[in-house]
Amino acid sequence: MINTLKVERAILNLTQEELAQKIGVSRQTINSIETNRYVPSTLLALKLSELFNKPVNEFFKLEEND
Amino acid sequence: MNKQKFCDAEERRLHWLVNFKLPNTWKKIGWGLLFLSFALLILTKFFEGDYLVIRSVLKKITLLGLLIVVISKEKIEDELVENLRGKAFSFAFIIGVVYVLVQPLINYVVFLQLKPEKANFEDLGDFQILWFLLVVYLMTFWFLKKRNA
Numbered sequence: 773m774i775n776t777l778k779v780e781r782a783i784l785n786l787t788q789e790e791l792a793q794k795i796g797v798s799r800q801t802i803n804s805i806e807t808n809r810y811v812p813s814t815l816l817a818l819k820l821s822e823l824f825n826k827p828v829n830e831f832f833k834l835e836e837n838d
Numbered sequence: 839m840n841k842q843k844f845c846d847a848e849e850r851r852l853h854w855l856v857n858f859k860l861p862n863t864w865k866k867i868g869w870g871l872l873f874l875s876f877a878l879l880i881l882t883k884f885f886e887g888d889y890l891v892i893r894s895v896l897k898k899i900t901l902l903g904l905l906i907v908v909i910s911k912e913k914i915e916d917e918l919v920e921n922l923r924g925k926a927f928s929f930a931f932i933i934g935v936v937y938v939l940v941q942p943l944i945n946y947v948v949f950l951q952l953k954p955e956k957a958n959f960e961d962l963g964d965f966q967i968l969w970f971l972l973v974v975y976l977m978t979f980w981f982l983k984k985r986n987a
Contacts, residue, residue, distance in 0.1 A: 796916070797914070797916040797917070797918065798914040798916055798918065798919070800918060800983070800986050800987050801916050801917070801918040801986075803986070803987070804918055804986045809985075809986060810918055810921065810986065812917070813917050815917075816917060
């Protein structure tokens with residue numbers, strides 16, 4: 773799965789730390805999601821969706837081998 | 839209490855039990871217990887005397903300290919940390935079983951080469967197994983956390 777979390781974060785002009793605080797996780801979690809090392813839960817994805825005001829599948833996309 | 843309420847209460851209890859963790863402040867207490875008991879355990883090696891009971895108690899306190907460290911929350915305990923805990927636990931469990939199966943064999947072979955008169959096939963003690971499991975868990979958890987930092 774690929775994501776454009778970094779882009780969405782840049783649009784809102786937020787640092788990893790600020791985004792992490794807004795959705796109640798650690799900066800490491802945001803970093804791991806952005807670098808595709810961790811796939812977040814549905815709950816976290818929905819929190820991000822609410823924050824970015826966009827549907828989840830606009831910033832999380834399945835790859836061919838998923 | 840009707841059936842639904844009873845089931846809900848059971849579910850909540852199970853959830854609490856499975857996800858139980860101590861607050862982050864307990865981590866320091868765990869480390870303190872661990873270092874103190876481990877240091878005393880080493881000290882008993884240097885003094886002559888019958889320390890069988892004391893050593894047994896110290897070993898249990900060492901394990902208790904390690905357990906407290908293992909089940910204490912991180913400063914921010916989020917879903918990534920939960921995920922890493924799960925991975926570290928399963929890795930430690932598998933390595934632990936392999937260790938229990940292989941280590942007595944290695945001991946036997948080494949003794950057979952160096953001191954054949956002392957070579958006997960002995961199983962590991964509970965302290966050695968639990969210590970190994972908890973240490974492997976902690977090391978794996980730290981490694982995974984560092985990798986995700």
